[in-house]
Amino acid sequence: MAANRDTRPSGRHASDRRHTRQRYAVVGAVALTVAAGSVFTATQVQDEPPSPPGPGATASPSPRPSPAPEPRSIPSVREWSEGRGPGWAPDGETRVVADPDGPLADEARLLAGELDVETSEGPARAGDVELTLEEDALGGREGYVLNTSDGRVEITGRTDAGVFYGTRTLVQSLRDRDRMSEGEIRDSPDRPQRGLLIDTARKHFSADWLEDRLREMADLKLNQLHLHFADDQGFRIESESHPEVVSEQHLTKDEVRDLLALAESLHITVIPEVDSPGHLGAVLAAHPDLQLRDASGEPVRGAIDITDPEAAEILDDLLNEYAELFPSPWFHLGGDEYVPLMRSDPAASFPDLQAAAEEEYGAGAGIQDLATAWLNDRAATVVEQGKLPQVWNDGMHADGEVRPSRPREVTYWTGREIGAREPVSYLQEGWDLVNLNSQYLYYVLGEPNEFTYPTGEAIYEEWTPDVLRGSEPVPEEYANADRIPGGRFAVWCDLADSQTPAQVADGIRLPLNATAQKLWDPAEPKLSWDRFTELADRVDD
Numbered sequence: 001m002a003a004n005r006d007t008r009p010s011g012r013h014a015s016d017r018r019h020t021r022q023r024y025a026v027v028g029a030v031a032l033t034v035a036a037g038s039v040f041t042a043t044q045v046q047d048e049p050p051s052p053p054g055p056g057a058t059a060s061p062s063p064r065p066s067p068a069p070e071p072r073s074i075p076s077v078r079e080w081s082e083g084r085g086p087g088w089a090p091d092g093e094t095r096v097v098a099d100p101d102g103p104l105a106d107e108a109r110l111l112a113g114e115l116d117v118e119t120s121e122g123p124a125r126a127g128d129v130e131l132t133l134e135e136d137a138l139g140g141r142e143g144y145v146l147n148t149s150d151g152r153v154e155i156t157g158r159t160d161a162g163v164f165y166g167t168r169t170l171v172q173s174l175r176d177r178d179r180m181s182e183g184e185i186r187d188s189p190d191r192p193q194r195g196l197l198i199d200t201a202r203k204h205f206s207a208d209w210l211e212d213r214l215r216e217m218a219d220l221k222l223n224q225l226h227l228h229f230a231d232d233q234g235f236r237i238e239s240e241s242h243p244e245v246v247s248e249q250h251l252t253k254d255e256v257r258d259l260l261a262l263a264e265s266l267h268i269t270v271i272p273e274v275d276s277p278g279h280l281g282a283v284l285a286a287h288p289d290l291q292l293r294d295a296s297g298e299p300v301r302g303a304i305d306i307t308d309p310e311a312a313e314i315l316d317d318l319l320n321e322y323a324e325l326f327p328s329p330w331f332h333l334g335g336d337e338y339v340p341l342m343r344s345d346p347a348a349s350f351p352d353l354q355a356a357a358e359e360e361y362g363a364g365a366g367i368q369d370l371a372t373a374w375l376n377d378r379a380a381t382v383v384e385q386g387k388l389p390q391v392w393n394d395g396m397h398a399d400g401e402v403r404p405s406r407p408r409e410v411t412y413w414t415g416r417e418i419g420a421r422e423p424v425s426y427l428q429e430g431w432d433l434v435n436l437n438s439q440y441l442y443y444v445l446g447e448p449n450e451f452t453y454p455t456g457e458a459i460y461e462e463w464t465p466d467v468l469r470g471s472e473p474v475p476e477e478y479a480n481a482d483r484i485p486g487g488r489f490a491v492w493c494d495l496a497d498s499q500t501p502a503q504v505a506d507g508i509r510l511p512l513n514a515t516a517q518k519l520w521d522p523a524e525p526k527l528s529w530d531r532f533t534e535l536a537d538r539v540d541d
Contacts, residue, residue: 068181073172075520077185085182095120098131111167126151143188161267172539193486194519195224201231203493204249218266220516226271232281232302241317244286272326275334303339306374307356323385331387335395361401369402376405394420415469423468427478435487446495456510464522489515
């Protein structure tokens with residue numbers, strides 16, 4: 001999409017991967033003392049390097065200075081209350097306790113594999129980690145409470161997703177300091193949508209590479225992977241309805257199913273995108289008769305003739321096919337950069353489209369009405385499949401005879417395209433916006449069209465989910481999760497050979513860490529950027 005622009009099956013595959021995750025060798029026990037009282041509060045983390053690991057366990061451990069250090073993870077915990085006692089570290093007797101037939105069995109097995117300990121149905125005893133569900137647990141659907149006391153750890157959430165995030169905090173805290181401090185964490189995300197977009201259409205990424213990104217995302221408590229898998233340069237997922245459009249390098253449906261099983265086990269939703277009516281070059285290569293031509297008869301790259309019923313039939317075939325493959329409650333329909341609407345005089349450049357618009361919608365209609373109606377029809381297709389449509393903001397045209405249909409969410413990336421508007425104008429119309437601010441969150445391979453690789457430091461220090469365009473947040477009346485439900489860091493592969501997949505993974509690591517931090521907690525971070533990067537180096541798996 002950068003090309004032209006100034007949430008559980010635990011099948012065999014997922015289970016095998018879980019049992020091969022990194023093990024932890026934890027060094028000895030260290031005791032701590034704390035100041036009197038146990039008032040629940042958000043404690044400021046000292047901006048200093050961690051203390052080195054203590055010596056091996058002894059019968060009478062030496063005291064640790066007070067107050068107890070706040071457990072550190074990425075994203076950071078939002079509330080911490082230090083307690084009284086020595087804290088906790090796993091040892092040879094540690095077990096992860098959960099009902100082996102219950103909803104937390106997968107989380108227990110994963111955590112046990114990471115700690116290199118056994119699972120148990122309990123009851124919990126000193127040294128164990130216990131995972132529990134409570135209907136009235138604090139923090140909402142993705143929140144959790146992590147309590148370290150009496151020589152054991154208990155992680156409680158309202159849902160398995162919340163408990164899972166508690167295990168991520170525990171694992172990262174152990175990577176950081178080899179020990180969990182005595183006390184209690186209460187934690188929950190500020191935004192429900194926290195994700196990563198990968199443009200697999202312009203550059204093929206292997207299933208293994210994508211699975212590595214899922215594991216990285218899970219540790220960062222990110223919960224959406226958006227796959228832009230169809231564009232001018234490629235169509236990268238096997239199709240049974242239209243195999244002729246699929247590129248030689250692509251993911252098979254079996255590979256996608258394995259990816260989806262792993263994603264579900266990690267509480268990540270994979271959102272598919274089939275972008276139209278622009279960015280359809282791979283489809284048009286197999287169906288050249290559907291390619292739009294301008295007034296001079298020249299074919300328009302990527303643009304389909306939206307007046308041809310066969311074009312709509314093919315797109316709906318694909319949407320229905322992938323709606324069945326992907327269990328995501330969302331389906332992204334694109335809608336951006338339809339070339340006729342980027343011309344200075346669309347009607348003169350495409351008189352046939354203009355005539356069709358006037359015939360269908362009246363003398364005052366224009367080509368944008370045809371484009372809006374096209375996207376409305378595609379939205380109706382996925383709504384019928386039980387999906388909530390998402391579209392790019394420059395596919396949401398102002399005024400006109402045809403208005404965008406509801407329900408839908410708008411992914412906001414730009415105010416620079418012809419027809420694009422300031423984010424407040426969408427919010428005033430009642431649309432929820434997902435933040436993909438191209439100034440901070442667009443990693444465009446090769447840096448074309450004035451793009452530069454975003455830095456994690458800028459995201460960490462300047463950006464929040466309410467900063468939708470430029471560097472200023474929207475007014476308070478339009479801010480926060482009820483209008484801006486989250487955001488995604490985006491990898492666009494415009495100049496696909498500019499970086500290898502390994503270089504992409506390395507290049508996005510710190511920006512993705514910073515994005516995860518600010519989506520979980522938009523407040524000013526507790527650590528300096530230098531300390532944050534040091535922590536990332538220790539806790540990243």
